[in-house]
Amino acid sequence: MWKSKSVKGSRGQMRVVEAIMASLIVVSAVVFLYIFTATPSSSTYETGELEKIGHNVLHDIDEQRLLARYIYNSPPEWANLTAALMVSLPTDVYFNLTVYDLNGNAKNNVMVSYGSQQIFTTSKAVASVTYIVPGYKTIYDPRIVVLQLVRG
Amino acid sequence: MTGEAYDHLAAVVVLCTIFVFAVFVVPSLAYVNLLYLEQQQLRNVALSAIKTILFDEGYPANWGSMHGLSQFNQSDVKRFGLALLSDPSLYVLDPAKVQRLAYNPMGNFSYSRVRELLGLTGYDFTIVLRPQFSVDKDVTISSDKKSISFNVNVSRYDGQPVPNAIVYATIIYTLKGNKPDEFDTKAINMEKKYTDSLGRCKGTATIPVPSGWEIRDAAVIFRVTVADRATIVVSKQSTPNPDDAAKVSLVGDYIIARIDESLPGSKDARWICSIMMYNFETSINLYNATVPPWGDPDLQKGFRDIWSMILPGLSYGEPAILIFTIRTDIEDKGGRTIVLLIGPYTMWSQGGVIEFNPGAVTSGASVSLQRDVIIAGMAYIAELRLWKTK
Numbered sequence: 001m002w003k004s005k006s007v008k009g010s011r012g013q014m015r016v017v018e019a020i021m022a023s024l025i026v027v028s029a030v031v032f033l034y035i036f037t038a039t040p041s042s043s044t045y046e047t048g049e050l051e052k053i054g055h056n057v058l059h060d061i062d063e064q065r066l067l068a069r070y071i072y073n074s075p076p077e078w079a080n081l082t083a084a085l086m087v088s089l090p091t092d093v094y095f096n097l098t099v100y101d102l103n104g105n106a107k108n109n110v111m112v113s114y115g116s117q118q119i120f121t122t123s124k125a126v127a128s129v130t131y132i133v134p135g136y137k138t139i140y141d142p143r144i145v146v147l148q149l150v151r152g
Numbered sequence: 153m154t155g156e157a158y159d160h161l162a163a164v165v166v167l168c169t170i171f172v173f174a175v176f177v178v179p180s181l182a183y184v185n186l187l188y189l190e191q192q193q194l195r196n197v198a199l200s201a202i203k204t205i206l207f208d209e210g211y212p213a214n215w216g217s218m219h220g221l222s223q224f225n226q227s228d229v230k231r232f233g234l235a236l237l238s239d240p241s242l243y244v245l246d247p248a249k250v251q252r253l254a255y256n257p258m259g260n261f262s263y264s265r266v267r268e269l270l271g272l273t274g275y276d277f278t279i280v281l282r283p284q285f286s287v288d289k290d291v292t293i294s295s296d297k298k299s300i301s302f303n304v305n306v307s308r309y310d311g312q313p314v315p316n317a318i319v320y321a322t323i324i325y326t327l328k329g330n331k332p333d334e335f336d337t338k339a340i341n342m343e344k345k346y347t348d349s350l351g352r353c354k355g356t357a358t359i360p361v362p363s364g365w366e367i368r369d370a371a372v373i374f375r376v377t378v379a380d381r382a383t384i385v386v387s388k389q390s391t392p393n394p395d396d397a398a399k400v401s402l403v404g405d406y407i408i409a410r411i412d413e414s415l416p417g418s419k420d421a422r423w424i425c426s427i428m429m430y431n432f433e434t435s436i437n438l439y440n441a442t443v444p445p446w447g448d449p450d451l452q453k454g455f456r457d458i459w460s461m462i463l464p465g466l467s468y469g470e471p472a473i474l475i476f477t478i479r480t481d482i483e484d485k486g487g488r489t490i491v492l493l494i495g496p497y498t499m500w501s502q503g504g505v506i507e508f509n510p511g512a513v514t515s516g517a518s519v520s521l522q523r524d525v526i527i528a529g530m531a532y533i534a535e536l537r538l539w540k541t542k
Contacts (some may be wrong), residue, residue, distance in 0.1 A: 016159055019166045027173065049195070049464075055524070056249065058525040060531065063241055066380055080379035087284045088524055088531070089376050091310035 036101075050093065050127030050149040057088045058131040058147060071099055071143055072136035078110045086114050089149070096120055096148040107143065115152055125148045157423055188518070190517040190540070194275075198519045198538040201270055205279065206243055206523060206534060208233025216248030217404035217467075221460055224252060224259025232269035246511075247528045248403060248467070250281060251498040253508040257399040257410040260498075263338035265507045272538075279508040280535040281527065283383040285314055287376050291387045297366035300325060301356040302387065306347050313351030320344050320375040322435065323357050324475055326490045328368040333444055335368070335490045337426055337477045339435065371492045373430050373473060381433055381531055384472050385504050386494050397422060397478045398451055398459075400495025405466040407438070407474065409459045409495075411451045423479040425457060429466075430473040432529055438463060443464070446479070470528045473500070 031065055061067045070081040072081045085095055094115025120126055132144040210233035219225060236246040252260045267273065288305040300323055306314040325367055328335045341403040345353045359367055371388040398409040409424060423446050427439040439461065450459045476493035494500050518539035527533045 013159055016162045016166060019170075023166060023170045023173070032178075043442070056523050060243060060526070061381075063243075063526070064381070068534075077379070083379035084381050087308060087314065087381055089535075090243070090522055091308055091312075092473075114186070146258060 028067050046151065047127040050125070050151065051129050053089065053093065053129065054095075054127060054129035054147045054149050056104040057085065058145065060088065060131065061085075062131070062133070067131075067145070068133050071133060071145070072139075072141070076108065078108055078112050079116040082114065085112070085147075092152050094119055094150050094152045098146045100146065102142055102143045102144070115150070119150055119152060120148060128152045154464040156410060187517050189364060191519060194519045194538055194540065195273070195521075196516055197275060197437075198277075198521050198536055201272060201277070201538065202523065202525050202534075202536045203230065204270060205234055205536065206525060207235055209235045209237050210249070211244075212404075213237045214248075216246050216250075216252055219259070220403060221258075221406060221408065221458070224256070224382055226252075226259070226261050226265045229261075229265075229269065232266055232397075232446075241526075243523060243525045243529045245525050245532075245534075247496075247499075248468075250527055251401065251496055251504060252401075253279065253281075254498045254506050256401055256498050258401045258403060258408055261508075266508070274541055276509070276511075276541050278510060278535075278537045279506075280510075280537075281525070281532050282386065282532055282535075283310075284381060284524075284531050285309070285317075285376070285378060285383065285533075287374060287385045288381065288480055289372070289374060289385060290354060290369055291301070291372045291389040292372055293367050297359050297368075299356055299358045300370045300372070301354065302366065302372050303354045304347070304352065304374060304375075304376070306351045306353075306378070306445060313347070313349070314378055315347055315349045317347040317351065317353075318344050318377045318379075319347065319353050321355060322373045322375075322430070323370060324373070324492060326368045326492060327358060327365045327369040328490055329362070329365045333446075333485050334365075335425075335442075335479070337442070337490070337492075339428070350523040367537065368409055368490055369492045371475060373475075375432065383504075384430070384432065384530060386473050386500055387491060387495060397480055397493050398476075398490050399478060399497040400469065400493060401498070402496045405462050407461050407463065407466070408494075409451060409476065409493075411453055411457055419454070420480060422451040424450045425479050427461075427477075428475045429469065429471040430475070431470050432472070434469075436469070438466075442477070472528050472530060 058067065066084060070077040085097065089095060095113060097112040101107055127149045129147045131147065133143045133145060135141045207229065210229060212229035214237055220288060235246045235251045236244045249432045254260060257286060263478050286307050286309055289302060291300065292300045292302055295305050302321060305521055306317040308314060322339055323342065324337065324339045326335060326337050340357060342355050342357060345355055347353045361367060371386060373384065373386045375382055390462060398411050401408040409429065411422065425442045426437065429436045429438050449456065474495040476495065478491050478493055481487060498506065520537045522533055522535040
């Protein structure tokens with residue numbers, strides 16, 4: 001009698017273990033799918049939109065003949081460039097801008113940025129826009145403007 | 153026996169957990185993914201729509217001004233787009249087309265027609281065109297009617313103040329004397345001012361008012377620049393309501409003033425005394441008829457509903473603001489008065505912000521895209537919000 005009861009109990013425990021294992025399999029399958037599915041919210045889509053916004057804003061400032069003036073004036077108008085980007089970009093977008101010459105040397109000795117710098121290293125969706133300014137007035141002296149954007 | 157009870161209890165708990173997971177967690181995960189998928193579909197549709205709106209001229213290419221002095225007929229437009237005709241630059245919009253998006257006394261687009269032309273059946277959208285930064289302003293005439301003061305508050309749209317913005321103010325005012333037809337319209341340019349750390353600035357102008365005269369009406373045009381990115385806004389003392397005098401449209405080279413029955417006192421006579429045009433660079437007197445004899449009224453319901461004037465080449469001057477001085481009797485019954493009217497009505501009726509189909513998003517997923525655009529030489533932000541029709 002005692003033996004039969006013990007066997008019955010072991011069978012019940014095994015069923016519980018089976019149920020737990022089955023549920024773990026279901027959960028892990030769902031989690032696996034969730035992690036590896038390329039959802040439309042992934043960084044590819046977000047950076048694509050930020051790149052369009054960045055190019056549009058640089059083009060617009062350049063079209064108003066301000067971008068070259070900010071960069072080439074002596075001294076360069078980095079504060080004005082920062083302010084112009086701040087009012088032109090959406091309020092939830094942070095930026096970091098660097099101006100290079102053709103040899104890859106950074107020309108801005110002050111930060112042209114808005115928002116915490118940490119977000120540019122931690123965010124998975126940082127967009128980068130490259131825009132070339134050929135020169136100012138009659139002088140050919142190309143500058144490469146690299147604008148990094150991230151949504152805050 | 154006790155062990156079995158525990159086993160069954162454990163089985164019940166596990167089953168309940170699986171049930172909850174299956175009923176609530178799995179669908180919600182699927183819903184999130186579906187929402188993302190819907191958002192991505194919306195984003196693709198919105199990208200295509202905003203490209204058409206900003207880069208396409210539409211057909212006919214001059215649809216914004218093709219009807220001239222006639223009422224605008226939206227069914228004559230076969231393709232929708234706001235781009236300026238023959239402008240090689242991107243993101244430059246035609247002011248005549250933009251004016252057809254909001255209420256316009258000479259006719260405007262209906263939301264359903266634009267939706268049809270854009271092929272957005274099954275979707276709803278809002279188009280917003282607004283200056284690059286927000287400028288709150290007010291203008292007051294002192295109680296002794298001898299001075300005009302203004303306050304300006306410049307901020308980003310998230311409320312963050314913009315310090316060191318340069319504010320140029322041009323005050324336009326009308327003076328009225330003792331005699332019925334004694335009046336004058338003048339303008340003064342204030343010295344440039346800078347906003348403080350909270351984005352605020354204020355100014356007062358003491359007006360040289362001749363004895364027996366008083367300031368009757370005042371408007372201030374503010375040209376606000378942040379890093380030489382400029383915006384123009386205009387503010388007027390709130391009474392009398394200038395829209396009660398007439399509503400002004402600008403169609404190509406035509407300036408049109410129209411009166412309609414819904415305006416208070418629409419049967420009263422109005423005489424247009426002067427028109428001044430302002431843009432970023434210049435202010436130009438376009439019309440002056442301030443000296444009697446006045447002749448027949450320029451506007452009077454049932455007698456003359458529309459007044460118009462063509463100024464060849466006007467559209468190339470990119471007029472941002474038109475200031476009308478109108479002699480009328482809308483304020484004091486039986487006595488003439490003089491009011492300043494700001495136009496074009498479409499551009500300035502909501503403080504320089506144009507909203508086409510304003511309203512709340514009515515479905516779960518929505519997207520918002522924004523681009524910088526140029527309208528009449530001024531930088532604006534164009535925003536398209538799109539969502540699925542419920």
